[in-house]
Amino acid sequence: MSRLRDAFLRSRREKRMALVCYLMAGVPSPRSFIDHAMACLEGGADVLEIGIPFSDPVADGPVIQEASVVALRNGVTPPKVLDMVRELRERTDRPLVLMGYYNPIFRMGEEEFVKACVRSGADGLIVPDLPLHEGGSLRLACERNGIDLVQLSTPLTPEARHRALMNATSGFLYLVTRTGVTGGGSADGNGLFRMVERSRKNDSELPLAAGFGISSPEHVKAARETGVDGVIVGSALVSLTLLETSPQEVMTAVRELAKACAPG
Amino acid sequence: MNTRFGEYGGQYVPEVLVPALQELERSYEQAKRDPAFTKELESYNRHYGGRETPLYFARRITEMCGGARIYLKREDLCHGGAHKFNNVMGQALLAKRMGKNRLIAETGAGQHGTATAMAAAVLGMSAEIYMGEKDMARQRMNVFRMRLMGAKVHEVRSGSRLLKDAINEAMRDWAGSVESTYYLLGTAAGAHPYPTMVRDFQSVIGREIRQQLLEAEGRLPDLLVACVGGGSNAIGTFHPFLEYEGVRMLGAEAAGDGLQTERHSATLSCGEVGVLQGCKSYLLQDEHGMVKEAHSLAPGLDYPGVGPEHSFLKDIGRAEYVGVTDSQALEAFVMLSRTEGIIPALESAHAVHAGMREAEKMDGDEIVVITVSGRGDKDLETVFDMGVIE
Numbered sequence: 001m002s003r004l005r006d007a008f009l010r011s012r013r014e015k016r017m018a019l020v021c022y023l024m025a026g027v028p029s030p031r032s033f034i035d036h037a038m039a040c041l042e043g044g045a046d047v048l049e050i051g052i053p054f055s056d057p058v059a060d061g062p063v064i065q066e067a068s069v070v071a072l073r074n075g076v077t078p079p080k081v082l083d084m085v086r087e088l089r090e091r092t093d094r095p096l097v098l099m100g101y102y103n104p105i106f107r108m109g110e111e112e113f114v115k116a117c118v119r120s121g122a123d124g125l126i127v128p129d130l131p132l133h134e135g136g137s138l139r140l141a142c143e144r145n146g147i148d149l150v151q152l153s154t155p156l157t158p159e160a161r162h163r164a165l166m167n168a169t170s171g172f173l174y175l176v177t178r179t180g181v182t183g184g185g186s187a188d189g190n191g192l193f194r195m196v197e198r199s200r201k202n203d204s205e206l207p208l209a210a211g212f213g214i215s216s217p218e219h220v221k222a223a224r225e226t227g228v229d230g231v232i233v234g235s236a237l238v239s240l241t242l243l244e245t246s247p248q249e250v251m252t253a254v255r256e257l258a259k260a261c262a263p264g
Numbered sequence: 265m266n267t268r269f270g271e272y273g274g275q276y277v278p279e280v281l282v283p284a285l286q287e288l289e290r291s292y293e294q295a296k297r298d299p300a301f302t303k304e305l306e307s308y309n310r311h312y313g314g315r316e317t318p319l320y321f322a323r324r325i326t327e328m329c330g331g332a333r334i335y336l337k338r339e340d341l342c343h344g345g346a347h348k349f350n351n352v353m354g355q356a357l358l359a360k361r362m363g364k365n366r367l368i369a370e371t372g373a374g375q376h377g378t379a380t381a382m383a384a385a386v387l388g389m390s391a392e393i394y395m396g397e398k399d400m401a402r403q404r405m406n407v408f409r410m411r412l413m414g415a416k417v418h419e420v421r422s423g424s425r426l427l428k429d430a431i432n433e434a435m436r437d438w439a440g441s442v443e444s445t446y447y448l449l450g451t452a453a454g455a456h457p458y459p460t461m462v463r464d465f466q467s468v469i470g471r472e473i474r475q476q477l478l479e480a481e482g483r484l485p486d487l488l489v490a491c492v493g494g495g496s497n498a499i500g501t502f503h504p505f506l507e508y509e510g511v512r513m514l515g516a517e518a519a520g521d522g523l524q525t526e527r528h529s530a531t532l533s534c535g536e537v538g539v540l541q542g543c544k545s546y547l548l549q550d551e552h553g554m555v556k557e558a559h560s561l562a563p564g565l566d567y568p569g570v571g572p573e574h575s576f577l578k579d580i581g582r583a584e585y586v587g588v589t590d591s592q593a594l595e596a597f598v599m600l601s602r603t604e605g606i607i608p609a610l611e612s613a614h615a616v617h618a619g620m621r622e623a624e625k626m627d628g629d630e631i632v633v634i635t636v637s638g639r640g641d642k643d644l645e646t647v648f649d650m651g652v653i654e
Contacts, residue, residue, distance in 0.1 A: 055554040056423065056540060058435045059278045065422055077552045102276055103539045107553030129539075131279050154280040156442065161282070179280050180440030 003123045004095040004148050004171035007046045008207030008229050016262035017224055020209055021045040021254060022099065022234035024067035025052060025084050026076035028244045034087055039247035040237070041092050043254025044261075048088070049126070049232065052081045052100030059101075059128040061183035063235040067242060078104045078113070082120040089121030097124040097150065097171070105138070114141045124148035124171045132161070132168055139168060150174050153199075155191040162195075163202055172207035173199065175228065182212055183235030193226040200227075217260035224261065233257055265289055267456035270579060272572035275455045276539045281435075284442045289457040291362045296464070301357065308353050309468065312386065313343040315350075317469075319476035319633070324603045325620060332486065332626035334619065337473050337635045339497060340608060346638030347469060347497040348379040348450060354465035356383035359446035366441070367391045369448040370434045372399055372427030372493070373564035373611065374406025375638055376450030381415035383448075391415040394433040397425040399563045406642050424557040427493075427567050431541050451494025452571035455542030459572050466500025473633055474504055481631060487512045489619035490635040491611050492585060493529065493564050495571035497637035502583060503573075512584070515574060516618035518560030519587030529558035531570040532578050532585040545572040561590035561646070562610035564638075588614040596620070597640060598652060609638035610646070 011018040021040040026033050037048055053071035057064060078100070085096055098117060105113045105127065117125060125147060130138065132151060142149040148171030153162050156179060166173055175195050178188040192210055199208055210223050211232030223231050240250050267273055275285060295301040309315040318338045326334045339347035359367060367384050369391065371377030377393035384391035393410055397419050400407050410417050423429035431454075438447040452462040470488075477485055488505060490498035492515035505511040520528035528534065531546045538547035540555055548556040548568035560566040577583035588596075593610055596617035601607045608616055612635070619634035626632065640647075647653065 056428065056432055058432050058541070059439070061436070062422075072554065079552075103547075103549065103555070104553035106539055106544075107549065107551075128278050129276050131275060131277060131282050133282075134274055134276055152279045156280060156283050158283060165279075176280060179442060181436045 002148050002171055004047065004097065005207060007095050008172050011046055012229055017228065018046040018209065018230035019044060019258050019261050020047040020049055020230055020232040021237055022049040022051060022232060023241060024064065024071050024238055025050050025081040026071040026074045027067045027238065027241050028070065029074060030076065030080070030084065033084060035247040036241050036250050037088055038091060039251040040254050041094055043251040044258030045094070045254055046230070047095045047097060049097045049099050050081065050085060052078055052098060052104065054101040054104060057101060059181055061181040061235060063183045063238050063242070067238045070242065078108060082116055085120040085122050095123040096121065097126060098122050099126040099128065102127050102130045110138045110141045114145045114147060118145050118147055122147065124150055126150045126174065128152065132165055152176055153195065155179060155188065155195065159198070162198065166199060166203055166206055172209050172230065174232070175208055175210045176212050177210050178213055180212070184213065189222050189226065192223060192228065196226045196228050217256050220257055220260035231261065265293065265457060265460065269573045269576035272545050272575040273456055273459055273543050275542060276544065277455045277542050278439060280439050281442060285455055285457070292358060292457055292461050295358050295361055301361065305354055305357055309350070313349050313353060314341060315468065316472045317341050319473055319480065321480070322604050325600070328603065329620050329623040331628065332623040332630040332632045333628070334623050335477065335631065335633045336606070337469060337501065337633055339469060340606070340612065340636045340639035344375065344379045344382050345641065346375040346379065346609065347466065347500065348376045350468050350500065351450065351462050351465040351496060352376065352379035352383045352448060355448045355461070356387055356389065359448065360387055360389065362446065364444060364446040365389045366445045367448050368394070368434050368437050368445055369450060370394045370427065370430035371450065372430065372566065373562070373609070374399065374403040374410065374642060375564060377415065377417070378406050378409050380448050381410040381413040384415060385413045393417045394420050394430040394437070396420045396427060396430050399426060402646055403563055403642055404645070426558070427563070428555065428558070435541065450496070452496040452499045452573065453494045453541065453543060453545065453569055459543065462496050463499045463503055463573060466496050467503045469497065469500040469635060470502060470504035473501065477631070477633065484508055484511055485633045486510070486626065486630040487514060487622055487632045489514045489516065489615050489622065489632060491516045491565060491615040491637060492532065492570060492574060493518070493567045493611065495574045497635055499571055499573055501635045502577070506582065513582065514618055514622060515583055515585040516588045516614040517585055518562055518565035518614060519589045520559040522589055523587045527559040528587065529560045529566045529568065530587040531568060532574060533587050540569045543572045545575045546570055561593060562614065564609070564611040565614065586618055588617045592617045594647070594650070594652060597647065606636065607640035608636050609640045610643045612636045612638055
């Protein structure tokens with residue numbers, strides 16, 4: 001059983017949603033990033049998702065694009081992200097998931113990249129520009145090395161493909177709440193409800209987490225109504241780090257989000 | 265449909281776009297088999313686009329080179345001033361057939377954006393064009409043309425503010441609008457089925473060359489030359505000849521300040537295999553897989569990727585690719601204007617240079633066909649600012 005899946009199942013038992021916090025590695029600086037990441041965990045994040053910067057982040061909106069630019073300007077590379085993961089691993093038992101585009105992974109070599117992730121202590125991997133039918137060999141490399149490769153499903157994904165994604169994913173299934181890129185707008189509550197419903201019919205155990213457009217405690221509460229197991233908050237937190245908000249303030253923001261994950 | 269050319273190509277896109285690409289593939293396959301679709305496209309090509317374009321025997325530059333007989337395929341005479349029309353008309357008719365009335369497109373030199381604006385106007389559709397801030401500054405006339413024909417032009421300020429970034433922005437738009445919008449990609453790159461579909465629509469260039477040269481000379485060419493940015497006019501020129509082993513093919517890439525410098529766009533000559541904007545192909549990238557900024561005097565060539573079929577043709581040795589520098593292209597731009605009275609696009613001037621260098625080495629009974637992908641009116645401001653003409 002993976003640490004990632006466990007985290008979702010634990011929060012399910014505790015009758016609350018798991019909170020996944022996304023930060024871009026090395027933003028606003030490599031040092032402050034570690035402090036912000038720890039602030040998220042102390043504020044109540046169940047899972048930390050760490051972005052690997054890429055020159056052409058096509059699935060991301062303006063905030064995470066800007067964060068990529070800042071990170072690259074700060075000299076952040078995939079090996080340096082893995083160093084940051086290693087440092088965080090020494091300080092937390094909670095699951096750490098990497099989110100990065102495919103070309104840097106392909107460039108390093110899939111097997112080598114996955115092995116390096118495992119060595120650094122990462123628990124999972126999300127690759128937003130690698131759809132199911134192109135990701136076969138990376139999936140096998142992840143399976144061989146005991147790390148979760150998380151698949152994404154969207155409101156436009158047809159039924160059969162959604163089932164295939166549920167079968168292929170590990171750790172949890174990432175439900176993209178609406179079409180478009182990360183950040184801005186707001187989650188489509190009805191769309192998410194339907195996605196959760198059709199997922200449960202197929203497999204009631206697999207943890208489901210909703211992301212894209214969830215930025216406030218109100219959005220989190222709305223997501224809870226759909227019965228989803230977790231929420232992923234990215235751009236809203238990345239905005240704070242870009243403004244060089246103090247770790248204390250980031251922790252306060254995360255605490256509010258975590259509170260909204262629990263009933264009452 | 266095969267999604268790859270050897271190992272190249274594929275469909276590396278966010279999951280949200282997968283259903284749209286599958287729908288596009290199905291619709292294109294159906295359209296291709298429908299004689300009514302082909303007939304309508306041919307009618308637009310002929311009566312609206314001015315096809316077929318001439319295959320012109322360039323006597324003066326042939327004499328200047330003193331080698332092979334040089335023919336110019338005059339895509340600069342196509343409506344809108346470039347080969348971009350061929351692909352745009354095909355895809356716009358397909359979009360209409362699919363019931364998607366909003367077209368979005370990226371543009372570098374502005375030629376693809378202009379062609380998209382034209383097609384949207386004539387078919388009664390709406391068009392929104394993404395264009396890098398730097399390109400908007402150096403191709404102002406095309407921005408005016410697009411706006412005049414009713415298209416909305418979005419200035420892209422992210423990344424290198426060039427063609428690559430305009431594609432990123434168009435893909436982001438599409439991810440949020442995919443149910444109502446058709447993404448009209450301008451080159452034979454991107455995710456499957458674009459490389460195949462764009463090639464098919466551009467292959468009208470090569471088919472006409474074959475027919476016209478058979479009429480003029482009773483034989484096939486010895487060498488085909490075309491410029492390669494994303495590679496659509498080149499693949500359209502080459503593809504109908506792939507089965508004829510005696511026909512050599514040469515792609516001219518932008519060597520910018522020189523292949524030994526960091527400032528060029530010679531993806532096939534200097535790049536390494538990677539994945540960008542939907543497909544696996546050669547790519548200008550650093551050791552960590554970050555995409556490098558491409559440079560060329562010609563805004564339609566400064567793309568750090570290249571169409572996957574060219575990567576395949578390079579690997580199997582079926583086509584060769586050479587770099588042509590900014591100054592060599594500029595020289596060819598002026599030379600062709602003075603010698604033949606034809607002002608080529610700066611992009612096409614790369615092909616003119618490469619073709620003439622090859623022709624010099626060939627015998628007088630051999631034939632070179634150079635595709636002049638577009639006309640150079642759009643580049644006059646750039647060239648005048650450089651002080652080339654007094």
